[in-house]
Amino acid sequence: MATSDPGMTNPNDRLSAAVPRRRFVEVLLGGGFLATAAAFVYPVLRYLVPPKASDLGSDSVVAGRVGELKPNSGKIFRFGNRPGLLIRTATGEYRAMSATCTHLSCTVQYRDDLRQVWCACHNGKYDLNGRNISGPPPRPLEGFEVQVRGEEIFVRRRREA
Amino acid sequence: MSPLRNVRSWLDDRFGWDDLVAPLRKKTVPLHRLSYWYFLGGITLFLFVIQVLTGILLLLYYRPGANEAFESVQYIMTQVRFGWLVRSIHSWSANLMIFTAFAHMFSVLFLKAYRKPRELTWISGVLLLFLVMGFGFSGYLLPWNTLAFFATKVGTEITGQVPIVGKPMMIFLRGGEDVTGATLTRFFGFHVAVLPGLATLLVLLHLLLVQRLGISIPPKLEVQWTANPSAKREMKFFPNFMLREMMAWYVALGVLGALAAVFPWNLGVKADPFVSAPAGIKPEWYFLFMFQTLKLIPPKVWFIDGDVLGVLAFGLVGLLWILLPFFESDQPSRTKRWITGLAVFALAYMAGMSVYGLLAK
Numbered sequence: 001m002a003t004s005d006p007g008m009t010n011p012n013d014r015l016s017a018a019v020p021r022r023r024f025v026e027v028l029l030g031g032g033f034l035a036t037a038a039a040f041v042y043p044v045l046r047y048l049v050p051p052k053a054s055d056l057g058s059d060s061v062v063a064g065r066v067g068e069l070k071p072n073s074g075k076i077f078r079f080g081n082r083p084g085l086l087i088r089t090a091t092g093e094y095r096a097m098s099a100t101c102t103h104l105s106c107t108v109q110y111r112d113d114l115r116q117v118w119c120a121c122h123n124g125k126y127d128l129n130g131r132n133i134s135g136p137p138p139r140p141l142e143g144f145e146v147q148v149r150g151e152e153i154f155v156r157r158r159r160e161a
Numbered sequence: 162m163s164p165l166r167n168v169r170s171w172l173d174d175r176f177g178w179d180d181l182v183a184p185l186r187k188k189t190v191p192l193h194r195l196s197y198w199y200f201l202g203g204i205t206l207f208l209f210v211i212q213v214l215t216g217i218l219l220l221l222y223y224r225p226g227a228n229e230a231f232e233s234v235q236y237i238m239t240q241v242r243f244g245w246l247v248r249s250i251h252s253w254s255a256n257l258m259i260f261t262a263f264a265h266m267f268s269v270l271f272l273k274a275y276r277k278p279r280e281l282t283w284i285s286g287v288l289l290l291f292l293v294m295g296f297g298f299s300g301y302l303l304p305w306n307t308l309a310f311f312a313t314k315v316g317t318e319i320t321g322q323v324p325i326v327g328k329p330m331m332i333f334l335r336g337g338e339d340v341t342g343a344t345l346t347r348f349f350g351f352h353v354a355v356l357p358g359l360a361t362l363l364v365l366l367h368l369l370l371v372q373r374l375g376i377s378i379p380p381k382l383e384v385q386w387t388a389n390p391s392a393k394r395e396m397k398f399f400p401n402f403m404l405r406e407m408m409a410w411y412v413a414l415g416v417l418g419a420l421a422a423v424f425p426w427n428l429g430v431k432a433d434p435f436v437s438a439p440a441g442i443k444p445e446w447y448f449l450f451m452f453q454t455l456k457l458i459p460p461k462v463w464f465i466d467g468d469v470l471g472v473l474a475f476g477l478v479g480l481l482w483i484l485l486p487f488f489e490s491d492q493p494s495r496t497k498r499w500i501t502g503l504a505v506f507a508l509a510y511m512a513g514m515s516v517y518g519l520l521a522k
Contacts, residue, residue, distance in 0.1 A: 048333055049329070049332065049333065050332065050333075050335075050336045050337045050343060076435050076436060076437055077435075078435055081339065081341075081434075082339070083434065083435050099437070103460075103468065104314070104315040104318040104319060104455075104468065105314050105315070105318045106311050106314060106315060106438040106442075107311075107434075107435075107436065107437045107438050108437060108438075109437030109438070119438065120437065120438040120439060120440045120441065120442050121311060121315055121438050121442055122455065122456045123456065132460070135460075136455070136456065136458070136459075136460050136467060136468070137460060138460045138461065138466050138467070138468075
């Protein structure tokens with residue numbers, strides 16, 4: 001009974017003391033629920049993001065062998081886990097560039113009839129230096145350095161200046 | 162009492178079966194010269210059921226994974242008895258379902274059935290259409306052939322164009338930076354678990370709303386029938402309309418079976434990340450209008466990348482499309498003509514761009 005409680009003379013005082021207590025329990029419970037929810041949601045969100053693939057490997061690959069390509073032709077080679085394009089121009093020079101179209105990442109090809117690099121997906125065209133010259137591609141293809149060492153054609157990423 | 166009646170009265174005693182089905186008994190369908198458009202939603206639902214059934218059959222032999230997927234579909238098509246037919250039906254039915262879903266949407270637009278109080282029916286329907294396209298996109302990759310590989314590359318790259326959230330979304334969809342076997346695994350999960358779950362929920366909501374709100378009447382007729390109630394014509398849903406609907410399903414089944422048997426679906430060539438995209442590559446017909454639009458936008462518009470602009474524009478149109486009912490008048494006598502105009506334009510644009518995309522080199 002409120003009146004028999006020695007410390008409490010007015011029942012209203014007791015009520016005002018009870019409200020913060022209730023609030024305290026609410027915050028405790030609510031906070032606990034939020035923490036539980038976060039403990040579930042955070043790992044799930046992290047789980048959804050795939051782990052980063054391991055490094056592309058070396059910066060230099062053997063793209064082909066001398067004599068494999070006729071003048072005015074091209075081939076796709078593996079550069080790490082991405083495709084690259086090795087071209088032998090009509091004059092016999094070697095050129096190499098990324099084969100991933102800068103538009104929507106289809107794999108480009110060398111067209112001997114146009115003497116250009118062409119993307120079949122959206123009709124984008126690049127010149128033999130990888131510069132975008134017509135169609136939707138917004139940027140040039142990344143160019144690679146070509147070195148012929150003995151029988152092998154090495155392709156390496158250009159060093160950033 | 163017949164055994165069937167016995168079962169019914171047993172169920173009725175337990176949980177009031179008769180009360181539960183009473184609304185269905187009272188359900189009617191308005192009768193007018195455009196009534197046949199009401200069949201389209203039901204046909205789409207029928208094709209969805211066929212997708213679920215044939216999808217379960219395919220699951221018995223299909224194996225996701227870059228080294229197995231193509232081979233397992235090949236196995237289904239060459240070794241499993243009637244496997245070619247089941248897969249062909251699944252592919253054809255998918256295409257027909259997308260077609261009927263689009264047709265259903267446009268019929269609802271032209272008959273102005275999206276008006277108050279059916280806004281939520283419209284929204285759930287448009288979301289279902291997007292889901293169906295998601296089914297198409299994710300299912301297309303599963304045979305792991307060259308066309309599918311590049312379609313997925315381009316499609317997910319388009320997602321990547323969206324500012325800020327695009328790149329993380331693309332990585333989430335692909336399961337990495339590139340389209341690989343990891344993408345296939347994810348798409349398989351979306352196609353057979355996530356999307357079917359969502360679609361089932363939305364279909365139930367859609368049907369519940371249709372049941373609750375009854376079938377819409379074109380506004381002109383609504384005005385006439387309100388003024389003169391004796392002119393009103395309608396048909397009982399059970400069994401009259403349902404039997405007609407089932408006849409439509411039977412026709413759809415016939416068309417589907419003929420297409421699947423006479424033009425079996427191709428498998429194509431196994432995907433190889435280290436070959437060039439083949440000449441003449443195109444997406445499925447229902448993405449063709451977007452594909453062609455993206456092809457026509459110049460690389461830079463003012464200072465924005467053409468693709469970013471295209472993707473944002475399509476996103477905005479999609480959002481406005483969902484909200485379309487909220488631009489319409491509540492009064493059947495004062496419906497907005499510009500919405501009909503917009504629908505005509507959208508239909509003409511989609512059809513025109515698709516044909517252009519089909520013919521363009």
